Amino acid sequence: AELDTLDIVVLTAILLGTVAYFTKGKFWGVTKDPYASSFAAANGAKAGKTRNIVEKMEESGKNCIIFYGSQTGTAEDYASRLAKEGKSRYGLETMVADLEDYDYENLDTIPSDKVVMFVLATYGEGEPTDNAVDFYEFITGEPAFSLDNEPLLGNLNYVAFGLGNNTYEHYNLMVRNVDKALTKLGAHRIGDAGEGDDGAGTMEEDFLAWKDPMWKALAEKMGLEEREAIYEPVFGIVERDTLTAQSPEVYLGEPNKMHLDGTPKGPFNAHNPYIAPIAESRELFNVKDRNCLHMEIDISGSNLSYQTGDHLAVWPTNPGEEVNRFLSILDLDSKRHDVISVKALEPTAKVPFPTPTTFDAIVRYHMEICAPVSRQFLATLAPFAPDEASKAEMTKLGGDKEYFHDKINVHHLNIGRVLEIVGKGQKWSNVPFSAFIEGITKLQPRYYSISSSSLEQPKKISITAVVEEQKLPGREDPFRGVSTNYLLALKQKQNGDPNPSPYGLTYEIMGPRNKYDGIHVPVHVRHSNFKLPSDPTKPVIMIGPGTGVAPFRGFVRERVKMAQTGQTVGKTILFFGCRRSTEDFLYEKEWEEAKSVLGDNFELVTAFSREGNKKVYVQHRLKQRSKEINELLEKKAYFYVCGDAANMAREVNTVLAQILAEERGIPEAKAEDIVKNMRASNQYQEDVW
């Protein structure tokens, strides 16, 4: 039917009104991570690509878009897995999209025969991930209904899964709030809003348990037929016979083109690390089999800056032994230095690393090959197993939660080890390499709380990292962390060992084309809200056992520097705990130095858990100081907790509420509310992991 002029006028008015409504959220003043804008600037490189999701879906023929809000790559991973499964099992035309790459004003124009999925991680104190900040502000900042009472998003079908950690106060807040906001806007959720719990270690199983009923509900709603899933590669591997690993255009681990050309420039961020010289590195523990590193990273050659309390992201490389194991079991030994290009076989897929490159470089610098494997991934690999027995075993592992847990999880086996064990050493030469690019997370930077003060040393960042090691039953070699053992190798090299191999692990520490020679490490800075009060006379109470003391070293040094330049600083109390005063007492001498400057205004309270006949932790010491803690809080002291999220941070929270209840003679529920309010007003701050 033809529209008459009046119709068009009315429609245009409605459309403009809707656009205005939807645009408003964007400008509602909410403080932004200053970092977000530099992300956006870096993404200017994507100029020419549309930010219009509806247009994008139309031009690429998609009917299912999966948005992710991801900080450490897991949410992004799950998004890709949903995309794959939707395509292979239900023939959906799926695409994965970074929330930061699109605008949301026209979510209301997505037709009702399409579906939008949201895979959203909650970060830190119930915050959105960096790439989801704008979306979150937008979607939660809208009025519920348009003027004519039509639900704004009445057409929108959506699916939601959240990634959270129950040890944090705001468990899965992102997905909960986004789900609430979407429902309020009239959108229709399909299936439950799923919640994965990293705190309980059940993220993967929560995801698997959520997705099957969701697919069923979605299939029903959209009238989809389930079919036998056949593996369809998302990426094509092209052998580049005319190139060798020496050809200048071949990436050997360089993170982007600027690094390849030898002209890396800022902004340095999560897409572009600064190759920083390590000025100094040393061991902090006095024991043989445990290590804790202090490293000073020089950022003077870059435009990077930081503030006391920020985080440093370290970009690790995988240990040679695991790279070898992985390449060998895939029968890629002889091809490891062959040059290949990786091409996305469908327009919305992104190759997660620059090419042309080599298998060696991909595996060493870009894939999280040491990480836990997913049960679903093993099932995907079953059809490509070297023989019937391994095929059956992979299918069983993929399908049986308990069996998988006992065989794989408890031993912390990575993918290379799983394939070795299941195939009894036979090569897995039939698996398309694309399956690994799709199924293994991108190698992620690790964050470290900065342990220096920017007032004292604005161009040098220090970190305090405990080297990750876990002895596991039924496994000969302990599990060893990727990033911290790499840092340990760098430290050994800096301190005179030309061929460091901590615990038998070796690293390509000179980096691609020896570009990291002279002891360099790729890093970027992530700004955080964990900050000293702007008024230095305010008292501060800091709880930081173990490496949780890292940011407080920065805080204390900052106050020392202030005092030395004539400023008055308030009472500064630090609760520190470790096993023994003789083994892992971090920065013992430095606290004495601080005391000599700050005098009675600084106090260190220690808890050594293995020295008495009863274990004593920081929260016990806190309790013993109830009266004083309460008095300081009445004087508006700031309260900080850093370190272990799973137990310590929670218990400190509980103890603080007990202290307030007892000292102020109020019910515990009331005291808990006070603590909540302290958190909301930033008087109580956490930096926990």
Ligand code: FAD
């Ligand atoms: P990884 O290899 O990443 O392993 C880490 C853990 O993952 C293992 O212990 C294990 O539990 C699990 N895991 C890995 N692979 C497997 C597998 N195959 N199977 C089963 N489980 C597996 N650390 C500090 O020491 N100091 C700090 O100041 C500090 N600050 C931080 C601040 C923030 C905001 C965050 C988020 C973290 C911080 N961390 C800090 C922790 C740090 O980022 C790293 O997580 C830590 O150093 C371990 O890194 P890794 O690469 O050595 O270990």
